[in-house]
Amino acid sequence: MMKNKWLVIMLILVVAIVPGVFTWMVNTDVTAKAASTSMATQSWQASFSVALKKNKITEDYVFITTAKGQKVPATIELLEDQKTIVVKKLAPGNYQLHVKKEAFAQGGLNVSSQTISFTIIETLTAVKSEKELQQYFKKLLTTQRVGWGEEEKAESAASEDKATANNESTTNNQVDGVEEGDIVVVKDGFIYSVKDQSITVVNAKDPKHLKLATSIKLKESQYISKLALYDNLLIAIGDEYIEKAGTAMVTASFYDISNPGNPKHVRHVGQEGFLQDIRITKDTLYIIGNMYPNYWMLQEDKKAELKPKTFDSVAGSAYTSLPLEKISILPNTMDGTYSLITAVDLKNGAKTTANTKGYLGGSSGLYMSENALYLTTPIYENNQAAPSNKRVMDMIWLPRSADTQIFKWNVDGTTLNFAGSTEVKGTVLNQYSMDEYKGNFRIFTTEGNTWDEKSTSYNHLFILDEHLKPLGSVKDMAPGEKIYSARFMGEKAYVVTFKQVDPLFVIDVANPKKPAVLGELKIPGFSNYLHPIDETHLMGIGYDTEQRYDAYTKRNFTVTTNMKMSLFDVSDFSxxxxxxxxxxxGKGSYSDVQYNPKALFRNKEFNYFGFPVVLYDAGKGDEIVYQGHGAQIYEITADKGIVLKGNIINRNTNEPYENWEQVVQRVVYIDDALYTIARNEVKSYQLNDFKPLDTLTIK
Structure with missing residues (x-):
């Protein structure tokens, strides 16, 4: 009796927390979800809330017509979920998909025939009118009436020469020639670092006498997450709430640092929404962000501003809405989020007007080469109607499986040309799971979820040509595991998967049509980040692990222990x-470098690699005990392996945990000195023996 009572309470809570979650139980019609446009190079698909009969996918029951009602030949397929219809081989034009009611597996529901209009396009075009923009969002609202809710989407030498001409640290960028920015940058003996609503400028030319050159004060509403350098420009990028515009914006503030002790503010650029990331290549800054308009106000017949706002102090002081000719709807998307891209020409002091474009279809992943920008977004499987073999609570609380949609732009300075889009199975981990090589795009994904015992997860590598057409793939690697790190190195690719042990796969990608796994290494633990040392060696940074037994579930489970760094020899690829x-x-120790490769310190002269660390150790039971914080520097070579050279640790066992203000954020070098940068202090050391030189306290 008590059990039934709690079941009723839980169901009531579910209804209260997730409105409409049981609509599928009483709905008397079919709900469809489909993009309004698709590229001619891609397939178009529509998903339904009710399953279809496979034997009814014939031209009598499921067919395509022109907008005027004339039948046209097309390839129509039903996917394994029995709810998604895929249409292929249509020329550009306006079409309608017709699904007769007899094609649905009714299951007791009183369904009706469905007609869905869509357009096949050859090239991406701008939105033509305010009415078209409103219709897009209104259609989006109707597709979200039923269902389980939509997840909101939330990671060259020439460029280095622009940043620094001296013997000093540079940002750990993924691609040569493409600058990514960081919270600490170095130029001409000065260290620039982010602290709250300010940028600290430290004169480090004399490491024995550190001086605070100045502090650039920012607005209280301005949160800076990236600093970048170009010639004598310091660019501060982040998120800011603009009261005058009544919205949050991604902002870039430009400072002339010809005189580092007296930076001059020269420009301010903004786009509505929140920052995803930035890149600088070929004299151009690219700011990529996402913006979510208040389109649900259309339900209440209220006026809603559906176009993103932008700002550029070169053009004037007004916050203006992006014009329609700069807004496009990405193909095969039904996403109310904009991907916004602002391009700024940095030549001659960055004085020309910025170019911002908005694309309806949000993004969460980003990779950029010198000539192309790739954005990715997860596509969640259609769960608009609950399958009978799944419990209601499972459907609500467990994440859904997803695939990945890829969008590509060819870039030439401030000119952005949409090149196409495609889909691949599984989800992408981060930017290091993506790469462009000789015009081809390579991407690692994980399909499924490792915790789902009823459905095995798999890991894949896909290689696509310059038009995002499939060339080759390696599928179904490491069943039951997921990707923890990946790295492409020319004609070889490396990927680490994990669930209980750490397999490192070596993959030959020299022939893009026939990639192949050459070798595999299984060791305890896993690497969060892989970094190339030379052509036949790479470093992995992550965690060691151990197996434990749960007496209650009577199962083994894996827990992380100490940090671990490995040097992998892949000279014998097999x-x-x-x-x-x-x-x-010990247990509980960590470093920012495990999750943010920008924290990796590199010095080629000494073969040094280092990072900030916070050290803990195992205490009684599951307790962890704070040991200290600081930085560690290692010499890593193929001959000597990994050798600890600098153990710059501030040990204070009287404290229960680390002091956030004193924790080292980055490690850099200038000539023969090494510097650790924390929020409230900068320390200098000799680079050859790590002897302390000076400490500058920052208030």
């Missing part, structure tokens, strides 16, 4: 080896 390994700290 037999990769863990040549050298070190354990760092």
């Amino acid at each position: 037999n990769p080896k863990e040549q050298s390994t070190v354990k760092i700290g």
Whole structure:
């Protein structure tokens, strides 16, 4: 009786928390979800809330007509979920998909025939009118009436020469020639670092006498997450709430640092929404963000501003809505989020007007080469009607499986040309799971979820040509595991998967049509980040793990212990080896570099690699005990392996945990000195023996 009572309470809570979650139980019609446009190079698809009969996918029951009602030949397929129809081989034009009611597996529901209009396009075009824009969002609202809710989408030498001409640290960028920015940058003996609503400028030319050159004060509403350098420009990029515009904006503030002690503000650029990331290549800054308009106000017949706002102090002081000719709807998307891209020409002091374009179809992943920008977004499987073999609570609380949609732009300075889009199975981990090589795009994905015992997860590599057409693939690697890190190195690719052990796969991608796994290494633990040392060695930074037994579930489970760094020898591609390994700290120890490669310190002269660390150790039971914080520097070579050279740790066992203000954020070098940068202090050391030189306290 008590059990039934709690079941009723839980169902009431579900209804209260997730409005409309049981609509599928009483709905007497079919709900369809489909994009309004698709590229001629892609398939178009429509998903329904009710399953279809496979034997009814014939021209008598499911067919395509022109907008005027004339039948046209097309390839029509039903996917395995029995709810998604895929249409292929249509020329550009306006069409309608017709699905007769007899094609639906009714299951007791009183369904009706469906007609869906859509357009096949050859090139991406701008939105033509305010009415078209409103119709897009109104259609989006109707497709969201039923269902389980939509997840909101939330990671060259020439460029380095622009940033610095001296012997000093540069940002750990993924692609040569493409600058990514960081919270600390170095130029001409000065260190620029972000602290709250300010940028600290430290004169580090004399490491024995550090001086605070100045502090650039920012607005209280301005949160800076990136600093970047170009010639004598310091660019501060972040998110800011603009009261005058009544919205949050991604902003870029430009400063002339010809005189580092007296920076001059020269320009301010903004686009509505929130920052995804930035890139600088070929003298151009690209700001990529997402913006979510208040389109649900259309339900209440209220006036809603559906166009993103922009600002450019070069053009004037007004916050203006993006004109329609700069707004496009990405193909095969039904997403109320804009992907916004602002391009700024940095030549001659960045004085020309910025070019901002908006694309309806949000993004969460980003990769950029010198000539192309790729954005990715997850596509969640259609769960508009609950399958009978799944529990209601499982459907609500467990994440859905997803595939990945890829969008590509060819870039030439401030000119952005949409090149196409495609879809691949599974989801992408981060930017290091993507790469462009000789015009081809390579991407690693994980399909499924490792915790779902009823459905095995798989890992894939897909290689696409310059038009995003499939060339080759390696599928179904490491069943039951997921990708933890990946790295492409020319004609070889490396990927680490994990669930209980860490397999490192070596993949030959020299022939894009026939990629092949050459070798595999299984070791305990996993690497969060892979970094190339030379052509036949790479470093992995992550965690060690151990197996434990749960007496309640009577199952083994895996827990992380200490940090771990490995040197992998892949000179024999078919037999990769863990040549050298070190354990760092104890249980609970961590470093920013495990999740943000920008925290990696590199010095080629000494073969140094280092990072900030916070050290803990195992205490009683599951307790962890704070040991200290600072930075560690290692010499890493193929001959010597991994050798600890600098153990710059501030040990304070009297404190229960690290002091956030004093934790080292980045490690950099200038000539023969090394510097650790924390929020409230900068420390200098000799680079050859790490002898302390000076400490500058920052208030």
